[in-house]
Amino acid sequence: QVQMQESGPGLVKPSETLSLTCTVSGGSLTNYFWSWIRQPAGQGLEWIGRIYTNGNTDYNSSLKSRVSMSIDTSKNQFSLRLNSVTAADTAIYYCARTARSSLYWYFDLWGRGTLVTVSS
Amino acid sequence: DIQMTQSPSSLSASVGDRVTITCRTSQSISNYLNWFQQRPGEAPKLLINAASSLQDGAPSRFTGGGSGTGFTLTISSLQPEDFATYYCQQSFSLPWTFGQGTKVQIK
Numbered sequence: 001q002v003q004m005q006e007s008g009p010g011l012v013k014p015s016e017t018l019s020l021t022c023t024v025s026g027g028s029l030t031n032y033f034w035s036w037i038r039q040p041a042g043q044g045l046e047w048i049g050r051i052y053t054n055g056n057t058d059y060n061s062s063l064k065s066r067v068s069m070s071i072d073t074s075k076n077q078f079s080l081r082l083n084s085v086t087a088a089d090t091a092i093y094y095c096a097r098t099a100r101s102s103l104y105w106y107f108d109l110w111g112r113g114t115l116v117t118v119s120s
Numbered sequence: 121d122i123q124m125t126q127s128p129s130s131l132s133a134s135v136g137d138r139v140t141i142t143c144r145t146s147q148s149i150s151n152y153l154n155w156f157q158q159r160p161g162e163a164p165k166l167l168i169n170a171a172s173s174l175q176d177g178a179p180s181r182f183t184g185g186g187s188g189t190g191f192t193l194t195i196s197s198l199q200p201e202d203f204a205t206y207y208c209q210q211s212f213s214l215p216w217t218f219g220q221g222t223k224v225q226i227k
Contacts, residue, residue: 045156045164045207045218060215061121094163104170105211106154110163 002027004095004111012089012118018082022095022111029053029073033098035107036069036080038091046091050098051078085118092116122146122210126219132227137198141222143191143208151187152212158221159204167206168193198224 008020022034036048049059051069059067063082071078082089093116097109123146133139143153151171156164166175168184171191181196195202203226208219 044220045209047216047218058214062215101169104152105216106166106169107156107164107209108166108169108175110165113163 002097002109004097004109006093006095006111006114008114008116010115010117012085012116013120014086014118015084018080018085018089018093018116018118020080020093020095020114020116021077022079024076024078024097029071029076029078033100033105034071034078035096035098037094037096037107037110038089039094039113040088040091048080048082048093087118090116090118121215122149122213122217124208124210124217124219126206126208126222128222129220130223130225132225133198134227135198135200137227139195139198139202139224141193141206141208141224143186143193143219145189145191145210148188149210149212152210153184153186153191154209154211155182155184155193156207156209157202157204158207159201164207195224 003025005023012018030053033050035050051057066083068081092113094113095111096107099108125144127142153171155168158164167178172184183194185192205221205223207221
């Protein structure tokens, strides 16, 4: 059974860089895209971006200048970096497996999420 | 970016009720529409993809429909475990976007 787990600091200072890792267990990273999605407390969901196993990425234009993703297939991990954070970046961050069937994309497996608070 | 608008934002219903949630998009997305259920303290869970295709393991009381700019999620007979927030999400074009959510509460 494939499982995903986010990890990283729960507290980040303003203007610094948020760094998270998602570890996938029970399965391989190959042949899937992998996304990051965030959710501020009591609010809706925002897709941050996706990465493929070859390292190709797509980012949400709203965050594009501050975000980067990477992948390490040998460790079955992929990562998110978001720089110059502000309080508006405080949220639960989820990693999600991004599947494709024909032309249809969907997030079929999610991590439990990790709360990141931006505060001095 | 494609804007997603769900209605209502919240609703109160009883066990056994039939419930319908609507999702409208700012431009036509054919049937590139997914529905998620999120219970408090949990990650979202995929219910339906491609507007009407029920995900493996999702109960058959959930039905999705629509195409173009208007979509619905119907729960035929509400069960206690269905009290949650539901989100629609478009996969027609990047950036993928979500509706603001519909909270289904116990009457």
